[in-house]
Amino acid sequence: MKVVGFNTKEGLHLGVVEGQEVIDLQAVDASAPNDLGEWLRRDNGDLTSLKALAQRARFNARRPLGGLDYTLPVARPGKIICLGVNYREHLQEAFHGDRVETSPTIFMRCPSSLLSHGRPIILPKVSATLDYEAEMVVVVGKRAKHLDVSNALSCIAGYSCANDGSIREFQVKTTQWDMGKNFDATGAFGPWMVTADDLPPGGKGLKIECRLNGMVMQSDNTANMIFPVAESIAYVTQGMTLEPGDIIMTGTPLRCRPCAQASGLDEGRRHMRDRDRGNRRPLKCDRR
Secondary structure, eight states: OEEEEEEETTEEEEEEEETTEEEEHHHHOTTSOSSHHHHHHHTTTOOHHHHHHHHTOOGGGEEESTTOOBOOSSSSOSOEEEEESOBHHHHHHHHTTOOOOSSOEEEEOOGGGEEOTTSOEEEOTTOOOEEOOEEEEEEEOSOBOSOOTTTGGGGEEEEEEEEOOEEHHHHTSSSOOHHHHOSTTOEEEOSOEEEGGGSOGGGTTOEEEEEETTEEEEEEEGGGBSSOHHHHHHHHTTTOOBOTTOEEEOOOOOOOSOHHHHHTOOSSOEEEEOTTTOOEEEEEEOOO
């Protein structure tokens, strides 16, 4: 099941994607939660009632997928936890093969740094070193603490895609990455969440690819993570309590070259293609 958030004239709505249509859950029941995170918190990660509501939909509750004004799949994510250098070739690229990771590298993103599917990523005034990072996202469905590898996947509601857009110049100024990872409107999350029961356990064995203006910039497989999803969750929950609606970005593969270099960015408008669907995503300079 694909769960999607979107804007309407009446406000935020939640839907289920079926082919080229979206079942508008608020058109079925106006009192239904309009944020996936709220559904997850209310039912402890169980989306059975959401699925049942979608099955009750009449014809007038359906709308075309084309032209949908997407919001983040989780409208108000709590924690945005990110893993760094979590693919073998990316680790070798970043540290010239001189480093062996013994624990996941963890950093955080702010909600203000993320955009929904189809919205323009902003190239800031102070740097042209905007870089793309295609990633698989874990959406947490249940409250979790002190999990181990054997039960870590039990807290997952589903998976999505992200562009962990980074201002590389600011990321490397200090040993802490957060500044370069949190410029306003430099990352993306979406277009929707695919429930965990529709994908392999831990999202393992999925192709992950980034395309920029039609050119393949990254291509790998989630089976090549240094720290797979279960191991990463077990590590994180030693210290952090995961809550429904939290998201985990699981790291990016080897990159070819920076976004600005690849696209010939200047002060005008350019376009980044969404890494998994090939839709144009405008990339423009922030002149504010």
